[in-house]
Amino acid sequence: MLNIFRMHMYRVSKAKSTIVLLIVMIACLFIRFGLAHLVFDDPLNLEFVSVFASGNSQSSALTPSQVNTWCIQASNSLIICLTIFSVIFANCDFTRGFAKNTYSLYKSRTPLVMGKWASLMTCITAVYVVFSFFSLAFCALLLPAFESKRWGEYIRGWIVLYILLISMMTLVFFITNRFKSPAGGMVIGILIATGTFQTVERLIDVLIARASGESLLDAFAGKGNAFRLSDYCLDNVYISYSPSMGTGDTVRTVLVALVYGGLALFLAVWLSKKQDVRC
Amino acid sequence: MSLILSTDNLTKKFKSKTAVNQVSIHVERGEVYGLIGRNGAGKTTLLRMISNLACPTSGSYTFYDENGANNDAMWGRVGVLIEDPGIFQNLSAIQNLKAKALAAGINNDQYLLDLLNFVGLPNVGKKPVKNFSLGMRQRLGIAIAMVNSPDLLILDEPINGLDPQGIAEVRSLIHRLCTEKGITIIISSHILEELSKVADRYGIIHEGVLLSETSKEELMEQCKPVLYMNTSDNQKARIVLSDMGISDFKVFNDHIEIRERTKEGGAISMALAKADIQTLEMRQEGQSLEDYYFRLTGGAKNA
Numbered sequence: 001m002l003n004i005f006r007m008h009m010y011r012v013s014k015a016k017s018t019i020v021l022l023i024v025m026i027a028c029l030f031i032r033f034g035l036a037h038l039v040f041d042d043p044l045n046l047e048f049v050s051v052f053a054s055g056n057s058q059s060s061a062l063t064p065s066q067v068n069t070w071c072i073q074a075s076n077s078l079i080i081c082l083t084i085f086s087v088i089f090a091n092c093d094f095t096r097g098f099a100k101n102t103y104s105l106y107k108s109r110t111p112l113v114m115g116k117w118a119s120l121m122t123c124i125t126a127v128y129v130v131f132s133f134f135s136l137a138f139c140a141l142l143l144p145a146f147e148s149k150r151w152g153e154y155i156r157g158w159i160v161l162y163i164l165l166i167s168m169m170t171l172v173f174f175i176t177n178r179f180k181s182p183a184g185g186m187v188i189g190i191l192i193a194t195g196t197f198q199t200v201e202r203l204i205d206v207l208i209a210r211a212s213g214e215s216l217l218d219a220f221a222g223k224g225n226a227f228r229l230s231d232y233c234l235d236n237v238y239i240s241y242s243p244s245m246g247t248g249d250t251v252r253t254v255l256v257a258l259v260y261g262g263l264a265l266f267l268a269v270w271l272s273k274k275q276d277v278r279c
Numbered sequence: 280m281s282l283i284l285s286t287d288n289l290t291k292k293f294k295s296k297t298a299v300n301q302v303s304i305h306v307e308r309g310e311v312y313g314l315i316g317r318n319g320a321g322k323t324t325l326l327r328m329i330s331n332l333a334c335p336t337s338g339s340y341t342f343y344d345e346n347g348a349n350n351d352a353m354w355g356r357v358g359v360l361i362e363d364p365g366i367f368q369n370l371s372a373i374q375n376l377k378a379k380a381l382a383a384g385i386n387n388d389q390y391l392l393d394l395l396n397f398v399g400l401p402n403v404g405k406k407p408v409k410n411f412s413l414g415m416r417q418r419l420g421i422a423i424a425m426v427n428s429p430d431l432l433i434l435d436e437p438i439n440g441l442d443p444q445g446i447a448e449v450r451s452l453i454h455r456l457c458t459e460k461g462i463t464i465i466i467s468s469h470i471l472e473e474l475s476k477v478a479d480r481y482g483i484i485h486e487g488v489l490l491s492e493t494s495k496e497e498l499m500e501q502c503k504p505v506l507y508m509n510t511s512d513n514q515k516a517r518i519v520l521s522d523m524g525i526s527d528f529k530v531f532n533d534h535i536e537i538r539e540r541t542k543e544g545g546a547i548s549m550a551l552a553k554a555d556i557q558t559l560e561m562r563q564e565g566q567s568l569e570d571y572y573f574r575l576t577g578g579a580k581n582a
Contacts (some may be wrong), residue, residue: 003382007378098476105355
């Protein structure tokens with residue numbers, strides 16, 4: 001597994017697509033910095049964004065956990081870039097035929113899939129760590145609205161967001177690996193980022209709530225005791241996660257992420273044993 | 280010689296089509312095993328199963344070590360070049376080799392440079408593989424297959440699409456792999472003449488079924504020219520032939536088949552005449568490898 005891990009890290013380090021995607025991601029990050037500057041350093045803009053986003057006004061202070069939410073979690077373009085990277089990564093050795101060289105080396109396919117997944121997750125982790133650090137450093141140094149407080153919330157949020165990202169990219173890895181379809185993986189990533197799935201999930205929530213006898217208003221507001229499918233859908237959990245959530249919701253978020261990620265990884269390994277290598 | 284690979288009723292089905300049907304081949308250590316078959320005969324599917332790229336529907340295969348024992352460690356000692364070489368086009372030759380070497384747990388750059396030299400790609404430098412000619416890619420594919428110092432090299436149609444010079448280079452490379460490095464090679468092709476220049480033993484596969492497994496000597500024997508004669512007294516001719524020192528012949532009611540000294544038809548005819556035996560008919564027939572193959576596979580010359 002370690003050998004396969006090293007091989008994939010080597011090929012990633014030599015791939016032009018890695019550099020291109022990194023440049024795009026850095027550009028995306030700078031756009032978020034610019035937006036953060038516009039929003040948080042101008043009270044009028046902040047009020048507009050806050051009311052538009054949640055109907056509540058919020059403090060004009062930019063805390064570290066808000067930086068993470070603003071620059072990483074809410075950055076659709078970053079998610080899309082990471083998805084594209086994961087899809088290219090998972091599919092590259094199959095489209096180029098290089099998988100023929102590695103699959104013949106091992107009797108079991110488990111180290112092949114696990115080594116590849118581990119190297120992908122290392123890349124995702126590196127991007128997440130570097131982007132978190134730079135966004136925090138940028139905001140701390142250049143935005144007057146930044147306030148160095150609530151670091152505990154930041155660390156908790158950082159870890160939960162990391163688990164959610166890893167879980168989502170594992171899902172993309174599984175879909176790409178299973179169906180050998182770059183388009184499939186990319187479409188899913190883009191649908192997650194744009195919240196398309198979320199709309200469908202919310203609609204199902206409303207239908208369930210109405211079937212449970214709740215009023216239409218409660219059903220739309222998500223109040224009441226009816227089962228809500230969206231609480232257990234990874235994309236919705238990712239988008240709606242907030243570091244200020246209560247412990248119960250945070251635990252649910254982490255569990256949903258672990259179940260999705262664990263299941264996707266297990267299926268990727270298990271199904272690879274029964275699958276012909278098509279390249 | 281001891282076995283290095285055997286398959287036991289290996290079968291692969293794709294929905295209703297059986298691509299490989301209960302194939303049992305036996306490859307001995309140190310030999311070049313030629314797998315002959317038409318396009319679509321099941322050669323590639325068979326080799327993909329042996330290379331762990333396709334899962335058999337039923338049956339099994341076993342690798343044996345130098346002591347003839349079933350050994351899972353042999354999995355790391357198999358090199359594969361199935362159809363096109365699996366290479367990253369934007370990387371250089373040495374970078375492609377390095378990627379495979381890392382996957383195999385090898386970290387020796389000098390060894391990789393030596394490999395490039397061995398396959399005749401000594402000065403390719405940092406040139407991306409996408410700028411290589413077809414022959415160069417094929418040789419690089421063989422080098423990648425050799426990175427893990429394989430005991431068994433599986434080459435599927437390695438001369439496909441190559442020009443005559445490229446074919447000669449690959450053929451020479453195969454000879455050197457076998458003689459200098461002692462690697463056992465399974466090579467598939469639908470070009471029988473080319474295969475006959477390198478292979479020691481043959482497996483003939485047709486519509487997914489292994490029709491015959493034969494050594495080069497047996498194959499040559501099958502294809503040896505035969506002198507057909509009909510005389511006024513075939514039984515008496517038997518004595519004349521024996522007196523001439525010819526032993527490899529068969530006498531039938533209506534003809535005699537002679538399988539040695541077939542170019543001495545004139546002398547045989549003279550000897551028969553001296554014994555008052557009239558030669559009524561004499562013809563020499565040879566069976567080319569292709570004729571033999573077509574006879575075995577049942578005809579149509581579309582291999």
